Each structure stands twice: as structure tokens, then as C-alpha cells.
Amino acid sequence: MNTQLFKGEKVRLTALNPDKDAEVMSAWSHDADFLHRTTTEIAAPIPPPGYKKKIEEWMKDMDKNEVFVFGIRQPGDERLIGMAQIYWVEWPHGAAHFTIGIGKPEDRNKGLGSEATRLLLRYSFHELNLHRLATFVSSWNADGLRFLARFGFVEEFRRRESLYIMGQRYDQVGVSLLKEEWHDN
Amino acid sequence: MTIDLFRGKLTRLAAMNPETDAEMVTRWNEDTEYFRLLDSGPPRLFTSKNTKEWMEKRIERGKPEFLIRELESDKPIGFCALWTPPPQHGNAFVAIGIGERDYWGKGYGSDALKTLVRYGFLELNLHRVSLGVFEYNARAIKAYEKVGFKMEGRERSAMLRDGKRWDFFCMGILRSEWVG
Numbered sequence: 001m002n003t004q005l006f007k008g009e010k011v012r013l014t015a016l017n018p019d020k021d022a023e024v025m026s027a028w029s030h031d032a033d034f035l036h037r038t039t040t041e042i043a044a045p046i047p048p049p050g051y052k053k054k055i056e057e058w059m060k061d062m063d064k065n066e067v068f069v070f071g072i073r074q075p076g077d078e079r080l081i082g083m084a085q086i087y088w089v090e091w092p093h094g095a096a097h098f099t100i101g102i103g104k105p106e107d108r109n110k111g112l113g114s115e116a117t118r119l120l121l122r123y124s125f126h127e128l129n130l131h132r133l134a135t136f137v138s139s140w141n142a143d144g145l146r147f148l149a150r151f152g153f154v155e156e157f158r159r160r161e162s163l164y165i166m167g168q169r170y171d172q173v174g175v176s177l178l179k180e181e182w183h184d185n
Numbered sequence: 186m187t188i189d190l191f192r193g194k195l196t197r198l199a200a201m202n203p204e205t206d207a208e209m210v211t212r213w214n215e216d217t218e219y220f221r222l223l224d225s226g227p228p229r230l231f232t233s234k235n236t237k238e239w240m241e242k243r244i245e246r247g248k249p250e251f252l253i254r255e256l257e258s259d260k261p262i263g264f265c266a267l268w269t270p271p272p273q274h275g276n277a278f279v280a281i282g283i284g285e286r287d288y289w290g291k292g293y294g295s296d297a298l299k300t301l302v303r304y305g306f307l308e309l310n311l312h313r314v315s316l317g318v319f320e321y322n323a324r325a326i327k328a329y330e331k332v333g334f335k336m337e338g339r340e341r342s343a344m345l346r347d348g349k350r351w352d353f354f355c356m357g358i359l360r361s362e363w364v365g
Contacts, residue, residue, distance in 0.1 A: 041271045092227055093345045131350075132342060157338020157355040162276040162313055169312070174355065176341060 005123050006070075008115040013070040013084065013123070016058070021071055022051035024080045028103040036165055037141060038101040040172070058085075065089070068128070072102070072116045081107045084120050086128070094131030096124065117151060118184075125179045134176035138163050145173065153177045190308060191251075193300040195293050198251040201264065203244070206252060207237035209261060213284025222322050223282045225344055225353075250280070253297040255288070262288045265301050267309065275312035277305055295328045302332060306360050313359045319344060320351040334358045 006013040026048040028034050035043040061067040066089060072082035082102040089096040098120060102113045124130045137144045139158070153175040161169040191198040201210075211233045214220050220228045231239075243249055250266040263283035269276070279301065283294045305311040316334065318325050330336075334356040342350035 040274065042273050090225060090343075093225065093343060095340075095343050131345070132340075134340060134343075154341075155338075156341055159276070159315055159337055159355060159357055160313070161359060162274060162315060162357070164274045164312065174338065174340060178341065 005127060006119065007075075008119055009075075010110075011072050011074055011081075011112050011116045011119070013116065013119050014073050016055045016069060016071045016080075016083070018052045018055040018059075020078075021080045022048040022055060024103065025051040025055075025083070028101075031103075034101065034103065036138070037144060038099055040136070040138075040163060065091075068123070070116075070120070072100075072112065074112070081112060082116060084116055086120070086124060086133075089128070089130075094129065095134070096128070096130050096132075097134050097136075098124070099135060113147070114150075117147075121151065121177070121182060122184055125182050126184070130179065132176050132178050134174060137173045137175060138165065139171040139173055140165070140168075145175070148175050151177060152181050152183065154181070190304055191300065193256070193296040195256055195296040196253050196262070196300065197256055198265070198297065198300055198304070199254050199261075201240060201250050201252045203237045203240040206261065207240060208233045210240070210264070210284070211236045213263075213282070216284070216286070219282065219284060219286070221346065222319065222325065223280075225319070251301070253281075253283070253293070255293065260285075262293060263297065265297055267301060267305050267311075267314070269309070269311075275310070277309065277311050277314055279314060279316040281316075290324060294325075295331055298328065298332050302358065302363065303365060306363055306365065311360065313357055315355070315357045318354045318356065320354060321346075326354065326356075329356050332358070333363060335362070 026046055030045045032043045058067055058069040062069060068086040070084045071080050072084060073080060084100040086096050086098045100113060100117055100120065102108050124133045155173055155175050157174040159172040162172045163170040211231055215230065217228045250264045252261050253263040253265055254261050262285040265281040267277040267279060281294060281298055283289055302314050305314050316329060318329065337355045337357050339355065340353040343353040344351040
């Protein structure tokens with residue numbers, strides 16, 4: 001039994017620090033491309049105190065088992081490189097949603113997000129005992145859709161023209177992975 | 186510019202009043218068949234006071250719900266609302282429920298939904314309206330199709346109820362598809 005849920009070879013899942021990590025997350029929020037990839041909210045730079053408050057709220061929600069938030073870091077390095085979150089957990093149905101993001105472009109395409117996702121999936125299915133895990137991707141984000149397909153995520157709906165980004169209409173694509181479709185590798 | 190935005194053929198949309206309507210909404214939500222067609226959360230029991238506070242909070246946040254009243258008698262029979270998080274995409278989600286069982290399957294919900302969708306397109310200037318519905322709610326799916334909503338896919342086995350897995354259907358109507 002592999003009980004090292006939070007440690008991978010290239011990354012580890014860690015707690016968020018409301019003071020130090022808020023600074024880093026504030027810096028990411030000045031990159032509208034990052035925001036458009038990770039959320040459908042109105043893109044806006046948020047100062048560190050805004051993220052400090054958010055992190056503190058997430059910690060409260062974690063105490064209630066409503067949300068599970070992780071900072072992504074490399075072994076032996078305290079620098080925050082990304083964030084992952086399991087949210088909207090419907091315990092009676094064993095269903096939840098998740099998001100993951102690697103903040104800086106230079107930290108992407110190195111397999112760090114992939115390994116963090118593998119850890120997150122194992123946590124979802126082998127610790128939270130979820131039946132399904134879902135997420136949303138904008139139809140312009142082919143990289144994101146390909147990334148998720150590699151883990152077995154299946155497209156299940158397209159909310160037609162429900163996103164309006166940089167002057168163009170896009171579909172919101174819903175994808176999910178069922179526990180029985182997941183392979184722990 | 187002469188249409189009455191809040192008036193349909195069988196129903197009208199009215200303000201929800203926490204003072205006078207909380208007791209009725211509490212009674213609707215105690216009907217677990219109704220509640221399990223409406224919500225994926227476990228049915229819970231609330232006092233009228235809880236419901237009143239919840240309704241007041243929604244009004245405070247600027248997200249009030251409409252009361253659906255039957256035109257002929259002016260009797261309150263259900264509620265509906267459009268939620269627009271986040272607002273810049275021109276998309277909104279429908280919530281609708283007919284709490285009075287005597288008014289099920291008679292076109293009242295469809296009529297109120299038509300009025301709500303018209304409000305979304307003519308007043309909120311939405312690009313599309315979305316909704317979600319449980320696989321086992323055949324009557325609602327038929328009503329939504331009648332109003333012009335199209336099936337856009339399904340969240341697979343998103344619900345576990347009465348020991349069975351059910352899909353959660355996603356439906357939507359674009360302004361260009363809407364026949365006002």
C-alpha cells in the first residue's frame with residue numbers, strides 16, 4: 001500500500017501559507033492568460049491581502065470537508081509553483097470538481113502539473129473515495145482538453161457559446177473521470 | 186414595448202415576500218418528492234424562521250427569487266430565478282419549482298419558464314439561458330424541450346439516489362434559437 005499521498009518525484013502537495021503564498025498568487029493574478037485558463041470569473045489582478053483572505057476562507061472550508069486545497073511545490077524547495085483544489089464536493093453522490101494551475105509559464109510543460117494531477121486523482125479516488133471527478137474547460141483551450149484526455153477524462157457536455165472571452169464566444173466543455181475509468185499510474 | 190414582462194398566459198411572476206411566503210416555501214420543501222426533483226442536496230428540515238432568514242439574505246445579495254402566481258386566482262404556486270455567475274458571459278442558470286402539487290403537469294411551470302426566459306433575453310440581454318435537470322425528472326425534461334431548450338450533454342452518474350446512479354442533464358437555449 002502506497003500511503004505517500006502528497007509526495008511525488010518532481011512535486012509535492014502542501015498546505016498553503018496565507019502570508020507567503022498570497023504574495024505569489026497575487027503575482028499570478030496579473031497574468032490574464034493564466035486566469036482565463038483556470039477560471040471563468042472576470043479577470044482582475046488581486047493584491048496579496050485579497051489572496052490571504054481567500055486562503056483563510058479555504059482553510060475554514062477545509063475544516064468542514066467542503067473543499068481541499070493544495071499548494072504545489074518541488075521537493076526541497078519552498079517556492080509555490082502552482083495550486084490545486086477539489087471543491088463542490090457532494091458527499092451523498094460521491095461527486096466533486098477540481099481545478100489545477102501552474103502559475104508561471106516557465107514552470108509549465110515539465111511534467112510538474114501532470115504529476116500533481118496524478119497525486120490529486122489518487123487523493124480523490126483512494127482517500128476521499130469519490131465516484132467521479134469533473135472539471136470545466138473553455139473550448140479554445142485545446143492544451144487543457146488534451147491534458148485532461150491523457151488521464152482518461154471524457155467529454156460529457158458542451159454548454160454552447162456560454163463563454164465570451166476576448167471578443168469571441170466559446171463553449172464550456174464539461175469533462176469527468178469516473179473511479180472505474182481511473183488507472184493509478 | 187407594450188408587453189407586460191412579468192405576465193404569461195397562465196401565470197405571472199411576482200416578488201417573494203419573506204414575511205408572508207416563508208411558511209409556504211417551508212411547507213413545499215418538506216415534500217421530499219418535490220425537493221428531490223429540485224435539488225441534489227439531501228432534503229433537510231427547516232423552520233419558517235430559517236427559510237425567512239435565507240430569503241432575506243438572497244434579497245440583501247441582490248439575488249431575489251420570483252414567486253410564481255396563478256393568473257386566475259393569484260395563488261402562489263412556485264418560485265423561479267435566474268442566476269448569473271459570473272455575469273460578463275451573458276449566460277444565466279434557471280432555478281424553478283412548482284411547490285403546489287395540484288399544479289403539476291398542467292403547463293403552469295412551462296408558462297412561468299417562458300416568462301422567465303423572455304425576461305432573460307429582453308431585459309437582462311442574455312446570450313443564452315442554461316439549466317440542469319436530473320435524469321429521473323422526465324416531466325421537467327419534456328417541459329424544457331417544449332419551451333425550446335436543447336440537450337447539450339450529461340454529467341455521467343453524478344447522482345446516487347434510492348440506490349441507483351443517475352445522470353445530470355445539461356440543457357440550454359441560445360437567443361438565436363428563442364422564439365419570443
